[in-house]
Amino acid sequence: MAVRLELGRTFMRRAAIYSLALGAAYWLVGALEMANAISSWLVPGLGPVLKSPWIPPDDFFGAFSAMVIGAVFSCSRGLLKGRREDIAFVLVGTVLAGTFGALYILTSLAGALEALIAGEEALEALIEGLRRPEIWLFLSSLPLAYSSWTSVLRREGRSC
Amino acid sequence: MEDLSIQIIEKRYEAIRHIVSRVLRGRRPITLSDLLDRVFLHKALGIPIFLSLLWALFKFTFEVSAPLSDLVDLFFSWLAGLAEEAIANPRLASFVADGLCAGFGSVLVFIPPIFFLFFGLAILEDTGYLARATFVMDRLLYRLGLHGRSFIPLLLGFGCNIASVMAARTIDREEDRVLTIMVSPFISCSARLPIYVLIGGAIFGAYAAAAVFSMYVLGIFMAIGTALLFRTVIPFFRRGRGALILELPMYARPTLRSLLAHMYERGVLFIRKAGTIIFGAMLFIWFLATHPWAATSGGQLVENSYAAMIGRALEPFFRPLGFDWRAVVALLLGFIAKEIVVETLGILLGGAGGSLSEAVASSFTPVTGLAFMAFTLLYMPCVATLATIYSETNSLKWTLITVFYGLLMAYLVAYLIVLAGLAFA
Numbered sequence: 107m108a109v110r111l112e113l114g115r116t117f118m119r120r121a122a123i124y125s126l127a128l129g130a131a132y133w134l135v136g137a138l139e140m141a142n143a144i145s146s147w148l149v150p151g152l153g154p155v156l157k158s159p160w161i162p163p164d165d166f167f168g169a170f171s172a173m174v175i176g177a178v179f180s181c182s183r184g185l186l187k188g189r190r191e192d193i194a195f196v197l198v199g200t201v202l203a204g205t206f207g208a209l210y211i212l213t214s215l216a217g218a219l220e221a222l223i224a225g226e227e228a229l230e231a232l233i234e235g236l237r238r239p240e241i242w243l244f245l246s247s248l249p250l251a252y253s254s255w256t257s258v259l260r261r262e263g264r265s266c
Numbered sequence: 267m268e269d270l271s272i273q274i275i276e277k278r279y280e281a282i283r284h285i286v287s288r289v290l291r292g293r294r295p296i297t298l299s300d301l302l303d304r305v306f307l308h309k310a311l312g313i314p315i316f317l318s319l320l321w322a323l324f325k326f327t328f329e330v331s332a333p334l335s336d337l338v339d340l341f342f343s344w345l346a347g348l349a350e351e352a353i354a355n356p357r358l359a360s361f362v363a364d365g366l367c368a369g370f371g372s373v374l375v376f377i378p379p380i381f382f383l384f385f386g387l388a389i390l391e392d393t394g395y396l397a398r399a400t401f402v403m404d405r406l407l408y409r410l411g412l413h414g415r416s417f418i419p420l421l422l423g424f425g426c427n428i429a430s431v432m433a434a435r436t437i438d439r440e441e442d443r444v445l446t447i448m449v450s451p452f453i454s455c456s457a458r459l460p461i462y463v464l465i466g467g468a469i470f471g472a473y474a475a476a477a478v479f480s481m482y483v484l485g486i487f488m489a490i491g492t493a494l495l496f497r498t499v500i501p502f503f504r505r506g507r508g509a510l511i512l513e514l515p516m517y518a519r520p521t522l523r524s525l526l527a528h529m530y531e532r533g534v535l536f537i538r539k540a541g542t543i544i545f546g547a548m549l550f551i552w553f554l555a556t557h558p559w560a561a562t563s564g565g566q567l568v569e570n571s572y573a574a575m576i577g578r579a580l581e582p583f584f585r586p587l588g589f590d591w592r593a594v595v596a597l598l599l600g601f602i603a604k605e606i607v608v609e610t611l612g613i614l615l616g617g618a619g620g621s622l623s624e625a626v627a628s629s630f631t632p633v634t635g636l637a638f639m640a641f642t643l644l645y646m647p648c649v650a651t652l653a654t655i656y657s658e659t660n661s662l663k664w665t666l667i668t669v670f671y672g673l674l675m676a677y678l679v680a681y682l683i684v685l686a687g688l689a690f691a
Contacts, residue, residue, distance in 0.1 A: 108295030108296060108297050109295075109296060109297060109298050109301065111296065138527075151511055164473060164476070165476075166323040166476065167476065167479060168321070170314075170317070170318065170321070171318035171322065174311070174314045174315060174317075174318045175318070177311060177314070177472075178315070179310060180306060181305075181311070191296070191301065191304060193301070194301040194302060194304040194305050195304075195305055196307035196316075197301065197302060197305075198302060198306065202315070202318070202319075205319070205322055206318075206322060209322050209325055209330075210325055212326070212330045213325065213329045213330055216329055216330045216331075216332055217329075219333035220332055220333045220336055223333060223336045223337065223340070224336070233571065250657050258298065258301070259298070
């Protein structure tokens with residue numbers, strides 16, 4: 107189904123700024139996670155360089171994924187120059203943010219359930235899982251996801 | 267021949283463009299699929315996005331399914347304890363608790379991750395993303411000696427290598443088809459997953475998902491490396507390559523019903539196998555592990571069993587890799603079906619449940635565990651896959667090359683892992 111890219115300049119500017127901010131945040135989170143993963147994996151005995159409950163100590167591929175999402179959001183800067191088609195980077199960025207956000211929420215719930223089965227503190231496990239920054243970045247991306255998707259699909263049916 | 271077919275297709279699309287330009291006025295309307303493809307098929311971002319989604323799929327498969335696996339595990343541990351208490355005849359009690367419950371328990375505990383893997387793959391397929399992944403990977407695969415159409419067969423290999431070998435029929439050129447078939451066994455099928463999950467979970471703890479993922483990546487690298495090597499070394503594969511022509515479907519929203527149907531269709535194959543081949547193998551392994559009955563003191567002393575005799579005879583070959591006789595027996599029987607490796611370890615290392623993880627943790631070091639996982643990935647496909655390779659290539663030569671090359675690579679890679687481990691230690 108065809109889409110009409112009748113996006114206003116104000117909308118495009120706002121979407122681009124929002125998207126660039128999210129991109130920078132994902133990049134930052136990815137870089138911090140990557141630093142932790144590299145120090146944990148490659149430097150025996152050193153462990154994670156950032157000992158924060160908010161940054162996972164050893165998730166190399168998770169860090170890579172966060173950086174990829176950051177890169178996708180960052181590519182939407184063409185919207186500032188009036189390139190309407192670059193809204194695609196916002197759309198895909200929100201899809202990826204949603205995929206990973208939902209994934210980390212599910213893994214947190216699974217962790218809590220595992221703790222429950224093992225007779226450990228389930229709530230503690232859940233809170234620990236929910237500290238993953240990508241979950242909060244996903245929640246922050248929801249307004250952008252809603253506005254960009256509705257703007258593109260406004261006049262169209264549900265089919266793609 | 268390929269050039270002619272490509273020219274025909276190009277002419278056909280030229281004619282379509284000509285007709286469309288005469289019938290439609292104005293600019294061609296842009297679709298949502300066109301928009302999304304700007305990113306998913308992006309030259310620089312396409313492959314990183316694909317790798318990220320693949321990682322998400324594996325995380326979903328292993329971590330989200332873990333509580334369900336724990337429940338199955340608990341159930342079989344409880345059942346084994348119950349059987350030992352309730353059955354008076356010691357041989358029958360040993361058969362039910364150590365054979366049936368330990369064997370079935372150690373295999374069925376992997377049903378949740380396998381079903382989750384197929385559910386995730388169904389999402390990628392039904393949304394239309396898998397076709398894009400083929401397209402994105404074609405550029406890379408072509409440079410690496412494979413054909414773009416090899417991607418779907420190789421991807422199916424994550425489910426089952428037989429499906430992968432069969433799906434290579436879609437590749438027109440004989441050389442590309444045979445090469446895809448020969449590298450297919452390096453793609454880690456779902457039957458190997460339980461082995462990684464067991465050893466990864468027991469030895470690597472919080473790093474388990476990364477250890478498992480590394481095996482999948484190793485399999486992909488080995489497939490690509492082998493393709494490149496064969497293209498260079500074997501004259502049969504040097505005779506040029508065909509181009510990829512692919513019609514991309516529109517993106518679509520998958521329905522839960524279709525996702526569940528896909529998951530069930532593929533996942534149920536594993537259960538059927540568990541109920542047939544594995545059941546037979548289980549009886550055989552239990553017999554080997556508990557007999558001679560007197561020498562093993564009624565199945566208590568596995569080290570005096572027939573399995574131990576076979577394993578010890580072969581152990582010297584595997585000593586450089588750090589595998590003991592139990593691991594050797596598991597690998598040997600894994601030739602029948604890869605699922606049997608876990609089941610054999612379950613019986614030889616003692617019982618189902620949490621104790622199996624502890625027993626594995628005490629039998630392997632992180633280095634030998636990783637080497638064992640790599641060996642299992644590479645050493646040779648199961649007997650059913652080999653039979654399919656033979657029937658699809660119609661060549662004993664290619665089948666034997668697949669077997670011996672796989673064994674050689676498995677030993678070499680496992681040995682390199684051990685050497686690297688020693689160097690780091």
